[in-house]
Amino acid sequence: MLNGFTCDITEVNLTTGYEMYNWAKELFPLNRSLTGDGVRDTLAFIKSHIPELQIHNVPSGTRAFDWEVPMEWNIRDAYIEDSEGHKIIDFKENNLHVVGYSLPINKTVSRNELDSYLTSLPDQPTAIPYVTSYYKPISGFCISDKKREQLGPGPFKLYIDSELSNGHMTYGEVFIGGETSEEVLLSTYICHPSMANNELSGPVVAIALIKHLKSLPKRKYSYRVLFTVETIGSIYFISRNLESLKRNIVAGWVLTCIGDNRAYSYVPSRQSDSYTNMISKRVLEDLREPYLEYSWLDRGSDERQYCSPGVDLPIGSLMRSKYGEYPEYHTSLDDMSVISPEGLFGGFKLLVSAIEILETNAFYENTLCCEPQLGKRGLYPNTSTKSSGLEVRDQMNVISYLDGKNSLLGIANICGVSYAYIRTLANKLLAAELIREVVK
Numbered sequence: 001m002l003n004g005f006t007c008d009i010t011e012v013n014l015t016t017g018y019e020m021y022n023w024a025k026e027l028f029p030l031n032r033s034l035t036g037d038g039v040r041d042t043l044a045f046i047k048s049h050i051p052e053l054q055i056h057n058v059p060s061g062t063r064a065f066d067w068e069v070p071m072e073w074n075i076r077d078a079y080i081e082d083s084e085g086h087k088i089i090d091f092k093e094n095n096l097h098v099v100g101y102s103l104p105i106n107k108t109v110s111r112n113e114l115d116s117y118l119t120s121l122p123d124q125p126t127a128i129p130y131v132t133s134y135y136k137p138i139s140g141f142c143i144s145d146k147k148r149e150q151l152g153p154g155p156f157k158l159y160i161d162s163e164l165s166n167g168h169m170t171y172g173e174v175f176i177g178g179e180t181s182e183e184v185l186l187s188t189y190i191c192h193p194s195m196a197n198n199e200l201s202g203p204v205v206a207i208a209l210i211k212h213l214k215s216l217p218k219r220k221y222s223y224r225v226l227f228t229v230e231t232i233g234s235i236y237f238i239s240r241n242l243e244s245l246k247r248n249i250v251a252g253w254v255l256t257c258i259g260d261n262r263a264y265s266y267v268p269s270r271q272s273d274s275y276t277n278m279i280s281k282r283v284l285e286d287l288r289e290p291y292l293e294y295s296w297l298d299r300g301s302d303e304r305q306y307c308s309p310g311v312d313l314p315i316g317s318l319m320r321s322k323y324g325e326y327p328e329y330h331t332s333l334d335d336m337s338v339i340s341p342e343g344l345f346g347g348f349k350l351l352v353s354a355i356e357i358l359e360t361n362a363f364y365e366n367t368l369c370c371e372p373q374l375g376k377r378g379l380y381p382n383t384s385t386k387s388s389g390l391e392v393r394d395q396m397n398v399i400s401y402l403d404g405k406n407s408l409l410g411i412a413n414i415c416g417v418s419y420a421y422i423r424t425l426a427n428k429l430l431a432a433e434l435i436r437e438v439v440k
Helices: 017-027 037-049 111-117 145-149 196-215 232-248 275-285 341-360 386-401 408-415 419-431
Strands: 054-059 072-081 087-090 105-109 156-165 168-176 183-189 222-228 249-255 264-267 291-293 315-319 363-366 403-407 435-438
Touching (some): 037 196, 037 222, 111 156, 168 196, 168 232, 183 196, 183 232, 196 222, 222 232, 386 419, 403 408
Antiparallel strands (some): 054 168, 105 156
16 A cells, blocks of 8 residues: 555546536536636536635736736527528527627628628538637627528528626636645636537546545645636636746646547647656556557647746646547537546546556665565465466566666556556565655
């Protein structure tokens, strides 16, 4: 039991994929954006499950490095009505129908003029695209290409009941203390409307991870979990906490696109030798199934901000299907059928495995000079078989590398075996007093 950490990934049952899926199902209809009531309603839901959540409001116009917190946007209703009074698209049926941050409009237009207000995807004719215009507000609608081709001659009534005004950007933060001031950062975002894998998988997995972390009897590290808005939210948080982040953060991940049943993947932090990258690679290797390894050149979420020059935090992204790489991404097709209880639980377990490595990885050295006699300590099998011989070999490999300079994670990587297996072998050696921890 290294470092007193007792969690075994096979025993994790604090939450289930079905709970996470149901959380996502409740959150799905909310109209989230960079700001507004949808974000606050989402945070209220999270706080109902995590009472420790601290909610912060940042006024519009607040400077954050080269950026500025935008005005607050709220929308009550929107639709396009044909000449017979039929609503051909309706915001209340699907909130992706309106371009994010659209200005109010109430006018009648011809069929030709209507096209200038519409966005569709000819290569995905049944999908409603997700489109935003945060920093140069317009009035716009999104429609499936199939429905667009079926539009009659018009005229058409365009109606958007929205408001853009000075208000707040709102985000949530949870801090779970550990034995040291060193921190692990978990960051997810709550700024997209109804998309399941891209938007909601991250927050619901984060809720489950917070519950898991709180249940642990002992934590070496402290954990900071952010529910923020992508880009400007993380930039603001960094701008106000840069020095403490640089001083305390040892590892961390952006949680996004982690709820489907496809292959796992990761985008590494910009620092190629970061602790985060080592752990990401190990937990994916330990799955013993194919995964996709991207490079820093493939970045696209908030790892961009956390790893920017001058910030240089060791933050990567652990995912299932990477953002921008699966067909439903940023469309109405990214609905509740894209994620699953099994997919969400798989993503959750992946992060639990990463936390397990963080909490138990340490440096050890041998207590004896030269090779120990394992038989008299009950560590050598009475009968020799192929499987027992392999375990003895692995155990001797662990002994040979535990010289105070290699960590358990480093040895797992050298030997090409799972971290959990190395930890099991090290626990036996520790119980036999053949190794002792070296404090770095």
